[in-house]
Amino acid sequence: MTDQLIIAVSREFGSGGHFIAEQLAKTFQIPFYDRNLLWELANERNLDISALTKYDEVPKRRLLSRKVRGFNNSPEENIARLQFDYLKKKAAEGESFVVVGRCAETVLRDHPALISVFILADEQSKLERICRLNNLSPDEAAAMIARCNKQRKAYHNSYCPVKWGDSRGYDLCINDSRLGVDGTAAFIEQYIRKRFPQL
Amino acid sequence: MIAQIAAVSIFVVMFGLIITEKIERYIITLIGAALTLIVVFGLCMQSLDAIWNTLNFAAIFRPDFWYAVGQEESSSGGINWATILFLAGMMVMVEGMARVGFFRWLCIRIAKLVHYKTIPLFLTFMIMSAILAMFIDSITVILFLAAVTIELSRLLRFNPVPMVLTEIFCANLGGSATMCGDPPNIIIGTSLGLSFTDFLTNTGAIAGLSLVAVIVYFYFLFRKDLRTEGDPPDPKDYPNPKEAITNKRGFIISTVIFLLAVVLLITHAQTGLTVSFIGVFIALLTLVTAPRHIPEILKRVDYRTLLFFVGLFVVVGGLEQTGILDIVAGFIKDISGGNLMLVITIVIWVSAIASAFVDNIPFAATMIPVITELAGTVGVHINVLAWALSMGTDIGGSATPIGASANVVGTSLAAKAGHPIGWKTYCLKIAPATVLVLIISTLFIFVRYL
Numbered sequence: 128m129t130d131q132l133i134i135a136v137s138r139e140f141g142s143g144g145h146f147i148a149e150q151l152a153k154t155f156q157i158p159f160y161d162r163n164l165l166w167e168l169a170n171e172r173n174l175d176i177s178a179l180t181k182y183d184e185v186p187k188r189r190l191l192s193r194k195v196r197g198f199n200n201s202p203e204e205n206i207a208r209l210q211f212d213y214l215k216k217k218a219a220e221g222e223s224f225v226v227v228g229r230c231a232e233t234v235l236r237d238h239p240a241l242i243s244v245f246i247l248a249d250e251q252s253k254l255e256r257i258c259r260l261n262n263l264s265p266d267e268a269a270a271m272i273a274r275c276n277k278q279r280k281a282y283h284n285s286y287c288p289v290k291w292g293d294s295r296g297y298d299l300c301i302n303d304s305r306l307g308v309d310g311t312a313a314f315i316e317q318y319i320r321k322r323f324p325q326l
Numbered sequence: 327m328i329a330q331i332a333a334v335s336i337f338v339v340m341f342g343l344i345i346t347e348k349i350e351r352y353i354i355t356l357i358g359a360a361l362t363l364i365v366v367f368g369l370c371m372q373s374l375d376a377i378w379n380t381l382n383f384a385a386i387f388r389p390d391f392w393y394a395v396g397q398e399e400s401s402s403g404g405i406n407w408a409t410i411l412f413l414a415g416m417m418v419m420v421e422g423m424a425r426v427g428f429f430r431w432l433c434i435r436i437a438k439l440v441h442y443k444t445i446p447l448f449l450t451f452m453i454m455s456a457i458l459a460m461f462i463d464s465i466t467v468i469l470f471l472a473a474v475t476i477e478l479s480r481l482l483r484f485n486p487v488p489m490v491l492t493e494i495f496c497a498n499l500g501g502s503a504t505m506c507g508d509p510p511n512i513i514i515g516t517s518l519g520l521s522f523t524d525f526l527t528n529t530g531a532i533a534g535l536s537l538v539a540v541i542v543y544f545y546f547l548f549r550k551d552l553r554t555e556g557d558p559p560d561p562k563d564y565p566n567p568k569e570a571i572t573n574k575r576g577f578i579i580s581t582v583i584f585l586l587a588v589v590l591l592i593t594h595a596q597t598g599l600t601v602s603f604i605g606v607f608i609a610l611l612t613l614v615t616a617p618r619h620i621p622e623i624l625k626r627v628d629y630r631t632l633l634f635f636v637g638l639f640v641v642v643g644g645l646e647q648t649g650i651l652d653i654v655a656g657f658i659k660d661i662s663g664g665n666l667m668l669v670i671t672i673v674i675w676v677s678a679i680a681s682a683f684v685d686n687i688p689f690a691a692t693m694i695p696v697i698t699e700l701a702g703t704v705g706v707h708i709n710v711l712a713w714a715l716s717m718g719t720d721i722g723g724s725a726t727p728i729g730a731s732a733n734v735v736g737t738s739l740a741a742k743a744g745h746p747i748g749w750k751t752y753c754l755k756i757a758p759a760t761v762l763v764l765i766i767s768t769l770f771i772f773v774r775y776l
Contacts, residue, residue, distance in 0.1 A: 173483065174744040182746055191749060193728040194347055196465060196628060198738035200727055202746030209744060 131240040132157060132223040132319065132326060135231035137283070137297065140275035141253030141268075143308045144246035145227055150312040152225040155319075155326070160214075161227040165206075168213050182206040184228055186281035207286060228279070232297055233287040242319055245297040246311070249304040329370035333644040336361050337692075340641055344685060351685075352630040355637025362644035371647070380404035380643035392603045404646075405639040406691075408516040408602040409509075410632055415605025416506065416587075420466050421626045422612040423584060425619060426577040429470035430570035432458075437478060442564055444484050444552045448492065449541065451475060455493040456500030456537055460507045460530075461588055464497040464732035471497075472739045474565075481563060483555045487745050488548035491755055494736040495540065495724050499763065501732075502720035503533035505601070506591055509635075510690030510719040512601070514712050517694045521595035528713045529720075532770045536721075536763040543759055579615045583608060635687070642691045651692065655699035664704050670771055673697060673714040678722025678764050682729045686719040693719075710775045717767040725760040727752045 134151055138144020145161065152159035160167075165183055169176040185203045192201035199205070211234045214226060218238050232243035248256075257268040280291045289296030299318060303311040320326060340358040344351045367376040378384075382404035385391050391408065423429065436454055440446035451471060458467045472490045479486035501508030505515035505525040515525060571577045590597070590604045599607075613620050645651050662668035673693075680689050697711040723730030727737050727749060737747045 169744070172744055173480070175485070178746055179744065181748075189347070190345065191728065193734045195731045195734040195738075198735045200734045200737040200741065200747075202737075202741050202748050205738065205741030206746055209742070 129221070129240065130223070130325060131218075131221055132323060133218055133231075133235055133238060133241045134225040134315075134319070135235060135241060135243040136225065136227050136246060137232060137244070137291070138227065138246040139248060139253065139272075139292070140279065141257040141272050142246045142248035143252075143256060143303055143311075146308050147244075147246055147303065147312045147315065148225050148227045150309070151315060151319075154312070154316055155223070155225075157223040157225060159225045159227075160229075164210055164213065164226070164229065168209065179206055179209075183210075184279065184282050186278060187285055203282075204285070207282070211286075228283075230283055230286050233289065240323075242315075242322060243297045243299075244315055245292055245294070245300040247292065247300065247302050249302065252304040329366050330648045330650055332370050333362065333366045333641075333648045333650055336366065337641055337645055341684065341688065344688070350630065352634040352637065355634050355641060357637075359637040359640035362641050366644045366648065373647075376647045380640055380647065382407060382639075386602075390600075392600055393598050394600050404643040405636055406513055406516055408600065409512045410635055412506065412512060412516070412601040412605035413509070413635070414627065414632055415607070415609035416463065417627045417632075418609035418612050418623060419580075419583060419587060420462055421623045422576075422616060422619075423580040424466065424470075424626075425572070425616075425623065426580050427570040427572045428577060428580050428584070429458075429466065430474060431567050431577070433471055433474035434565045434570055435567040437474070438564070438567055442478065442482060444482060444554055445545075445549065447478065448489055448548070448552055449545070451489060452492050452496045452541055452544065453537070455496040456503070456533070459497040459500030459732075460504045461584075461591070464501045464508065464730070465735050467497045467500075468494060468732045468736045469739070472736045476739060476743045476745075477565070481559050481565075483559075484552055485745070486743070487740060487747055487751070488544075488551045488755075490736050490740045490745075491747070491752065492540075492544045492548070494730075494732050495544075495756055495759055496537065497732045497736075498720060498724045498730050499533050499537055499540065502717055503530040504591075508716075508720045509687045511716050513687070513691050514694060514716055516601060518698070518708060518712050520709065520712060522591045522601075523595050524709070525716070526592075528709070529716050532713070532717060532767050535770065536766050539762060539766060540759050543762060547755065576616060576619075580612075583611055583615070586611070638688050638691055642688070642695075645692065646695045651695040652699050655696045655703065658696070658700060659703050662704075666704055666706055666776060667772060669700060669704050669706070670710065670714045670776075671768060673700075673711055674718040674764060674768050674771070677715055677718025678725070678760070681719045681722035682725035682760075686723045686730060690715060690719045707775075710771065713775075714767075714771055717764070717771075721760055721763045721767065724763075725753065725757045 132155055136144055136148040149159055162183060165179050166176055169179055182203045183206065187201040187203040192199060210229050214229065214231055214234055217224060218235050235241045253272055254265055254268050257263060257272055258265060263271065283291035294300045301311055306314055336358050340354055343349060343354045363377055367373055386407050436450050437447055440450055455467055455471055471493050475489045476486045503526065505511050505520065505522045511525060587608045590599060594601065594604060613623065658669065658672055662672055677689065677693065693715050697715055698708060701708040701711050727733050740747055
């Protein structure tokens with residue numbers, strides 16, 4: 128048994144999954160990857176970050192790209208695969224980390240150190256969180272939640288055989304409206320310590 | 327009437343499925359071909375002759391399929407076996423060349439010749455892309471050129487996107503210059519009995535003129551984007567052309583075979599050797615000179631593209647045999663009012679616009695019977711419309727990231743290396759160059775042939 132730990136957190140928009148993931152990274156004192164994964168990748172390879180971020184976690188537009196002899200020119204897909212390969216490389220090098228989204232639960236599915244979690248929440252609690260964080264009216268927040276979740280779902284489902292949010296694709300699926308962000312993070316921590324007692 | 331509806335339905339569904347890319351395109355055209363043979367020819371027309379004519383097996387056994395001195399080699403419709411055999415032969419040759427490191431050697435050799443300086447690299451790679459694409463398929467050209475460009479951009483610290491974009495454009499432009507440069511030209515040439523020299527002295531002249539214009543355009547467009555950043559690299563880090571060669575003997579043989587293919591193609595109108603003969607001969611020569619690598623070379627040949635062509639020719643044969651393409655030709659004649667300038671403009675610009683969004687190969691294959699019919703009705707030599715169709719389909723494909731195979735491969739390689747090229751960037755830079763070349767082509771055809 129190794130000390131390596133990889134936590135892949137998928138989340139509904141507004142569920143607070145991001146905060147739970149951050150908390151888990153702090154608890155286990157391991158790096159936290161979200162959008163910054165692309166920043167690190169761009170830094171390492173001397174790439175223009177602004178050209179990359181606009182395609183981060185964006186679903187590919189089928190009719191606007193083509194595939195020729197195995198080469199697909201969808202910028203969205205290529206940037207997604209660039210991140211998948213980067214995650215695989217980090218995992219293969221033995222790095223422990225928490226990663227939010229980026230299909231990590233599928234990309235690293237066969238890795239023995241992986242724990243995959245899907246965080247969902249009640250509509251009301253998502254709405255309240257998004258209104259508070261973005262200073263929006265309930266209608267605007269509801270529209271934003273619907274739009275972002277639709278985008279996340281489309282992005283995820285283009286690359287993964289198991290659908291976004293389908294419980295069969297994750298170790299744990301938790302509604303954090305029951306225990307709150309801190310309570311849910313603590314619950315997941317307990318689960319991880321039970322799975323990997325050496326940590 | 328029922329046969330016509332069936333033929334059009336199969337064609338439209340086939341085209342739609344090709345665009346969606348849900349299923350491999352060779353499977354789509356082969357299913358379309360089977361449906362055309364069974365439903366259109368068998369059930370609707372009940373014509374064994376139509377099936378036999380479209381399958382066109384008899385053509386292969388005619389002596390003029392292989393040797394046609396003093397007469398024009400031309401396909402009689404249906405499956406264009408000359409195109410298929412020629413493409414297969416060139417694929418074998420190119421695989422043989424790639425195996426020994428020819429293309430990588432050439433790219434690095436040119437880079438070394440210009441002392442790895444960004445602007446000279448930018449200019450020479452554009453010219454090399456155009457020249458190579460005259461004889462080799464543009465996918466292979468871009469595969470190697472873009473890969474070396476990206477490698478050099480990391481070393482020399484410049485943004486590879488402008489170079490990749492211009493290489494793509496020049497590969498498409500170079501492909502339009504010769505009969506073997508781009509699949510639509512091979513289909514047009516073999517269907518209408520045109521020679522390599524015919525293309526070189528007509529579309530080649532247009533492409534040459536256009537190349538000068540686009541080099542100037544691209545230079546002024548991109549010269550600021552090609553500035554290098556940071557300290558210059560240590561010259562010891564520069565790639566060495568010699569290291570690209572994996573087998574010296576094989577390299578020399580491949581180079582000789584390539585030059586022989588070029589000579590045979592340039593002289594084929596004089597020698598009487600058809601492109602089918604040249605394709606088969608060059609393929610056999612490649613295999614015979616590398617006997618230990620035959621399985622490896624044959625395994626890498628893109629059979630899917632060849633099968634795609636077979637299916638496509640049958641489906642287009644369905645449109646031809648049922649008279650649909652005559653109706654399309656009549657429609658173009660009607661809207662142009664028989665005005666020759668308008669007919670040429672329609673052929674070039676409609677082909678270009680269509681090719682910018684859909685595969686230009688099925689489009690060209692469909693349009694050949696249309697322009698043949700049009701030439702007769704408006705009273706113009708078929709070659710004039712052939713050059714218009716060739717320039718329209720070859721150049722129009724450059725306008726968007728999905729218009730031609732070279733665009734897809736080039737932008738894909740750039741994106742994989744962390745340099746995504748979106749539609750906006752691509753079209754803002756490349757569409758004006760496409761329009762520029764189309765204007766040059768239209769004016770050239772007007773001035774020279776009318």
